[in-house]
Amino acid sequence: MSIKSELKSTFTSYWKYMALRSACILNIFDEIQNGNNSIEKLMLKINASKIPLETLLSFLIENKTIIENNKKFFLLEKGKFLTKNHPETLKESCILWGGEHLNAWQNLTFTIQKNKPAFENIFKNSFFDFIKNDNEKLYNYQYAMAEYARDDYKNITDIIDFSKFDKIADIGGSKGVLIKNIAKKFPKKNCILLDLPEVTNLIKKKPNNLKIISKSFFEDFNFKVDAIILSRVLHDWNDEKAEIIIQNCIKALNYDGRIFIIEIMNDEIKANLLSINMMLMTESYERTFEEYNLLLEKFNFKIKLNLKLNKLQTILIYKKNEI
Ligand SMILES: C[S@@+](CC[C@H](N)C(=O)[O-])C[C@H]1O[C@@H](n2cnc3c(N)ncnc32)[C@H](O)[C@@H]1O
Numbered sequence: 001m002s003i004k005s006e007l008k009s010t011f012t013s014y015w016k017y018m019a020l021r022s023a024c025i026l027n028i029f030d031e032i033q034n035g036n037n038s039i040e041k042l043m044l045k046i047n048a049s050k051i052p053l054e055t056l057l058s059f060l061i062e063n064k065t066i067i068e069n070n071k072k073f074f075l076l077e078k079g080k081f082l083t084k085n086h087p088e089t090l091k092e093s094c095i096l097w098g099g100e101h102l103n104a105w106q107n108l109t110f111t112i113q114k115n116k117p118a119f120e121n122i123f124k125n126s127f128f129d130f131i132k133n134d135n136e137k138l139y140n141y142q143y144a145m146a147e148y149a150r151d152d153y154k155n156i157t158d159i160i161d162f163s164k165f166d167k168i169a170d171i172g173g174s175k176g177v178l179i180k181n182i183a184k185k186f187p188k189k190n191c192i193l194l195d196l197p198e199v200t201n202l203i204k205k206k207p208n209n210l211k212i213i214s215k216s217f218f219e220d221f222n223f224k225v226d227a228i229i230l231s232r233v234l235h236d237w238n239d240e241k242a243e244i245i246i247q248n249c250i251k252a253l254n255y256d257g258r259i260f261i262i263e264i265m266n267d268e269i270k271a272n273l274l275s276i277n278m279m280l281m282t283e284s285y286e287r288t289f290e291e292y293n294l295l296l297e298k299f300n301f302k303i304k305l306n307l308k309l310n311k312l313q314t315i316l317i318y319k320k321n322e323i
Contacts, residue, residue: 014098014102016063017097017098018098019056019059019060019063020060020063020065020082020094021094021095021097021098022056023056023060023065023082024082024091024094024095025095026046026048027045027046027084028042028046028056028057028060029065029066029075029079029080029082029083029091030083030084030085031045031046032066032073032074032075032079033075033080033083033085037072037073037074038071038072038073039053039054039057039071042057042073057073060079063078064076064078065078065079065082066079082094088150088151089147090147091147092139092140092143092144092146092147093144093147093148095140095144096140096141096144099137099140100119100122100123100127100130100137101119101277101280101281103118103119103122103123104117104118104119104122104280104281105118105277105280106118107121107122107280108276108280111276111279111280115279116283117279117280117281117282117283118280119280119281119282126282127281127282128196128236132196132198138198138199138202139202142174142175142199142202143175143202145174145175145232146174146175146177149174149175149177149178150177152309152310152312152313153177153178153181153231153309154181155309155310156178156181156182156309157181157182157185157186159307159309159315160260160307160315160317162182162185162186162189162227163186163189164226165189165225165226165227165258166189166190166226167189167190167191167192167223167224167225167226167227167254168182168189168190168191168192168225168226168227168228168229169191169192169193169194169221169223169225169227169228169229169252170182170191170192170193170194170228170229170231171194171217171221171228171229171230171233171245171249172194172195172217172230172231172232172233172245173193173194173195173229173231174195174199175199175202175203176193176203176206176210176212178229178231179191179192179193179210179229180206180207180210183206183207183209183210184207186209187207187208187209188209189209190209190211190225191207191209191210191211192210192211192212192213192223192225193206193210193211193212193213194213194214194215194217194221195214196214196215196216197214197215200212200213200214201214217233217245217248217249218241218244218245218248219248220248220251221248221249221251221252223252224252224253224254225252225253225254225257226253226254226256226257226258227257227258227259227260228249228252228253228257228258228259228260229260229262230245230246230249230259230260230261230262231260231261231262231263232262232263233245234246234261234263234284234287234292234295235263235264235278235284235285235286235287236278236282236284237282237283237284238282238283238284239295241283242284242295243295243298243299246259246295246296246299247299250299250301250320253320256319256320257319257320258304258317258318258319259296259301259317259318259319260315260316260317260318261292261296261315261316261318262309262313262314262315262316263286263287263292263313263314263316264286264312264313264314265286265287265288265289265292265314266285266286266287266288266291267288267289267290268289268314269312271286274286289306289314289316292316293316296318300320300321301318301319301320301321302318302319302320302321303316303317303318304317304318304319305317
C-alpha cells in the first residue's frame with residue numbers, strides 16, 4: 001500500500017469498528033445464533049430497515065464475521081466471539097470503546113492544550129462517578145474489564161507462587177476475575193476483593209475463601225493481608241491520587257508483605273495511544289518501569305522482582321526496604 005493510500009485508510013479506520021459495534025448493540029450476532037438468521041426475521045427482531053440492514057450484513061460478510069447461504073446468515077469464528085454466550089465473548093469490549101471513550105477522543109485537542117481529561121470537560125464528571133449513575137454503562141465497562149481480565153490473567157497462578165501468602169487482597173479488582181483465579185487455585189488461602197459497592201454488586205458467584213469488601217480504595221481498608229494486588233488501577237490515577245491508594249495498601253500490609261503492581265510499562269511497550277486514552281479519560285497516563293519505582297520509593301518500597309505476565313503487561317513486586 002502506498003503512503004497516501006495508507007493515510008487515507010487510517011482516516012476511516014473507525015468505520016469498520018463502528019459497524020461491528022452497532023451489530024453488537026443490535027444483538028445481530030446473538031440473533032443469528034438463535035436462529036433468527038433471515039433478513040425478514042432479523043428486521044423484525046431488531047426493528048431494522050431493510051436496505052441499511054442488508055448493507056450492514058454485507059459488510060459483516062466482507063469482514064468474515066458471518067456468511068450467507070440460501071438467504072440465511074451463519075456465524076463464522078470471529079462473529080461467535082461477539083455473541084453474549086460465548087465462553088470467550090468480546091461483546092462488551094466491542095461496545096465499550098465507541099461510547100464515551102470515542103466522545104473523549106473527538107476532543108483530544110482539548111486534552112493536548114489543557115492537559116486535562118476531555119471526558120471530564122464533556123460530561124462534567126469523573127469517569128467512575130459517571131458510570132456509577134448509569135447501570136447500563138457500569139455493566140458495559142465492568143463486563144468489558146472482565147473480558148480483558150479473563151484473557152490477561154489466565155496464567156497468573158503459573159507465574160506467581162501465591163502459596164507463600166496466607167492473605168491476599170485484590171484492590172480495585174472489579175468483578176474479581178483475577179482474585180477468583182487465585183482463590184480457586186489456593187482454597188486454603190484467605191482472599192479479599194475490594195472495589196466500589198456498585199461494582200461488587202455485580203458479582204454473582206464467588207469461592208468460599210473470597211471475601212468481598214465494598215468500599216473506596218481512598219479510605220482505610222481496615223484489614224491486614226500479606227499480599228496486595230493493584231492491577232490496572234494505578235494507570236487510572238495521577239501521582240497524587242496514586243500515592244493515597246499506595247499508602248492505604250501499605251497500611252493494610254502485614255510485616256514483610258508484598259505489593260504486586262500489574263500494568264503495561266510504557267518504556268517496554270509502545271503504549272502511546274493507550275496513554276493518550278488514559279489522559280482523555282482520567283488525569284493519568286501509562287507510566288514507565290522507572291516511574292512506578294519512583295512512586296513506590298517515596299514509601300521506602302523497593303522493586304524485588306519484575307516478571308512478564310503476558311505480551312502487554314508486567315508484574316512488579318515491591319517489598320519494604322529494611323535497613
Ligand atoms: C481499569 S479497572 C481494573 C479492574 C481490574 N483490576 C482489572 O485489572 O481488570 C479499575 C477498577 O478500579 C475500580 N475503582 C475505581 N475507583 C475506585 C475507588 N475509589 N475505590 C475502589 N475501586 C475503584 C473500578 O471500579 C474498576 O474496577
